[in-house]
Amino acid sequence: MIFDDFFTRALIAGIGIAIVAGPLGCFVIWRRLAYFGDTLAHSGLLGVTIGFILNIDLSLSVFVISGIIALLLIVLQKKTKLAGDALLGLLAHSSLAIGLVFIAILTTIRFDLMGLLLGDILSVTISDIIIIWFGGSLILLVLFYIWKSLFAATVSYDLAKAEGMNPEISNYIFTVILAGIIAISIKMIGVLLITGLLLIPPAMSRNFSTSPIQMMLISIIGGILSVVIGLFCSLEFNTPSGPSIIVTSLMLFVMSLFFKKGMTIVQKSKI
Amino acid sequence: MKKNKPLVKLNNAGVYRDEKWLVKGVSLEINKQEIVTLIGPNGSGKTTTGKLILDILKPDEGSVTLNTKKISYIPQKINIDWAIPLRVIDFMNITSKLNKSKIVESLGLTGVDHLIHKNLLNLSGGEFQRVMIARAIAKKPELLILDEPVQGVDFNGEIKLYNLIKEISDKLKCGILLISHDIHFVMSSTDHVICLNGHVCCSGTPNDVAKNPAYIELFGETAASAISLYRHDHNHTHNEDGSISK
Numbered sequence: 001m002i003f004d005d006f007f008t009r010a011l012i013a014g015i016g017i018a019i020v021a022g023p024l025g026c027f028v029i030w031r032r033l034a035y036f037g038d039t040l041a042h043s044g045l046l047g048v049t050i051g052f053i054l055n056i057d058l059s060l061s062v063f064v065i066s067g068i069i070a071l072l073l074i075v076l077q078k079k080t081k082l083a084g085d086a087l088l089g090l091l092a093h094s095s096l097a098i099g100l101v102f103i104a105i106l107t108t109i110r111f112d113l114m115g116l117l118l119g120d121i122l123s124v125t126i127s128d129i130i131i132i133w134f135g136g137s138l139i140l141l142v143l144f145y146i147w148k149s150l151f152a153a154t155v156s157y158d159l160a161k162a163e164g165m166n167p168e169i170s171n172y173i174f175t176v177i178l179a180g181i182i183a184i185s186i187k188m189i190g191v192l193l194i195t196g197l198l199l200i201p202p203a204m205s206r207n208f209s210t211s212p213i214q215m216m217l218i219s220i221i222g223g224i225l226s227v228v229i230g231l232f233c234s235l236e237f238n239t240p241s242g243p244s245i246i247v248t249s250l251m252l253f254v255m256s257l258f259f260k261k262g263m264t265i266v267q268k269s270k271i
Numbered sequence: 272m273k274k275n276k277p278l279v280k281l282n283n284a285g286v287y288r289d290e291k292w293l294v295k296g297v298s299l300e301i302n303k304q305e306i307v308t309l310i311g312p313n314g315s316g317k318t319t320t321g322k323l324i325l326d327i328l329k330p331d332e333g334s335v336t337l338n339t340k341k342i343s344y345i346p347q348k349i350n351i352d353w354a355i356p357l358r359v360i361d362f363m364n365i366t367s368k369l370n371k372s373k374i375v376e377s378l379g380l381t382g383v384d385h386l387i388h389k390n391l392l393n394l395s396g397g398e399f400q401r402v403m404i405a406r407a408i409a410k411k412p413e414l415l416i417l418d419e420p421v422q423g424v425d426f427n428g429e430i431k432l433y434n435l436i437k438e439i440s441d442k443l444k445c446g447i448l449l450i451s452h453d454i455h456f457v458m459s460s461t462d463h464v465i466c467l468n469g470h471v472c473c474s475g476t477p478n479d480v481a482k483n484p485a486y487i488e489l490f491g492e493t494a495a496s497a498i499s500l501y502r503h504d505h506n507h508t509h510n511e512d513g514s515i516s517k
Contacts, residue, residue: 029354030352030354030355032352148366151365152365152366154355155349155351155355155357155362155365156346156349158322158325158327158344158346159344159346159349159365159366160365160366161325161326161327162322162325162326162327162342162344162346162416163342163343163344163366163410164340164342164366165366206354206356209356210356210358210390211356211357211358211361212355212356212357212361214356215356
């Protein structure tokens with residue numbers, strides 16, 4: 001069976017992640033949530049540790065912990081006057097630190113720390129693939145459902161609120177599905193680099209896009225290309241999967257910059 | 272007695288933030304086919320009052336009753352991030368589902384239908400304002416709230432815009448709240464002026480307000496003599512109360 005090959009498993013898992021990461025990443029960029037995504041991802045390590053301690057599925061524990069951290073952030077934002085970025089840093093680094101302390105204490109459990117931080121294609125199992133594709137479809141369905149309200153709130157919260165789009169609810173739901181994508185992609189990409197896959201393909205895509213939908217579709221294509229090329233390089237040069245995928249997406253981004261520059265020159269020469 | 276409930280009713284409403292009242296004791300009503308103008312100096316709580324009406328802010332005292340869901344809002348300022356590739360046509364549908372011909376029609380009303388495929392960031396201030404108004408009209412609202420709609424529009428444009436607002440009110444039969452810091456220039460077709468300065472300083476027809484001692488104290492004699500009664504058409508003149516005499 002094709003799933004017997006670890007590399008095929010990694011490819012299928014990675015493509016699944018890329019399809020979900022594209023649209024979500026667009027919203028992360030549009031709403032300036034890059035550092036927020038980072039915070040959720042860092043708390044993912046704590047989620048993994050807790051998953052090991054309680055012996056439950058890692059995606060589930062990461063999802064729950066990231067979700068809790070996200071809600072905690074929203075509560076703290078209302079309670080304190082500390083600026084948003086300081087709060088994010090506080091939560092990101094303390095949850096990462098707690099996670100690392102736990103890992104050090106748990107000497108009885110064999111732990112591949114590098115794999116968790118940077119992603120490991122060897123670790124992708126068939127059940128991971130099921131979680132990624134099933135969870136990913138669920139995330140996209142939810143996103144599709146809240147799309148109109150979320151997008152209106154992204155452009156202008158006041159406008160969305162005034163014209164009855166319920167932006168608070170869609171904001172909360174978006175936070176939860178963001179925790180969801182981090183949970184399903186942690187094994188593949190790693191805690192440190194997930195935000196990269198969320199951000200870089202949309203950043204690349206922006207240079208080609210004239211409409212929001214277009215930007216999402218091109219992000220998906222960019223994400224898939226990054227995963228496929230990145231994984232082949234990872235196999236070929238024996239590099240960790242997460243960094244290989246991110247480096248590939250960075251190259252695509254740089255190419256898009258040249259494309260944009262070229263387009264500008266062409267447009268100018270027409271005038 | 273009125274047949275219909277007012278579209279919105281504020282009863283002694285106030286907003287308290289950071290240890291001070293942004294506005295306090297605001298009571299007002301907007302009915303169908305009525306144009307209400309809210310004026311006041313900077314920081315007098317005009318936008319806050321608008322947001323109270325729109326349920327963006329909750330009142331810390333008093334009450335706000337909103338009797339319609341068909342609302343269009345033109346905020347004072349919208350900052351659109353470069354990262355969002357947003358064309359005029361996408362923006363028109365941001366809170367509604369209109370087909371293209373409806374969108375073109377509305378943009379045509381404000382004279383910007385040729386911009387439909389342009390990115391919002393490439394519009395001038397005046398063009399953007401027209402797109403905002405077109406979007407608001409396209410929704411066929413029952414209540415339309417415009418926060419400083421003539422910002423960045425030149426004098427001629429301003430008169431055209433006021434005429435357009437009057438037209439909208441006649442055509443859609445909606446209630447309109449116009450928020451303006453320009454105390455010298457209140458639309459003659461305004462039914463009701465509310466002058467705000469942290470609280471309702473005075474209110475009434477444009478003419479009543481201009482004569483009100485509280486208004487004169489707040490803005491000075493010259494402002495008072497200049498208020499209201501702009502001539503939107505030159506084939507008639509306005510009486511003191513804003514009615515038309517040939």
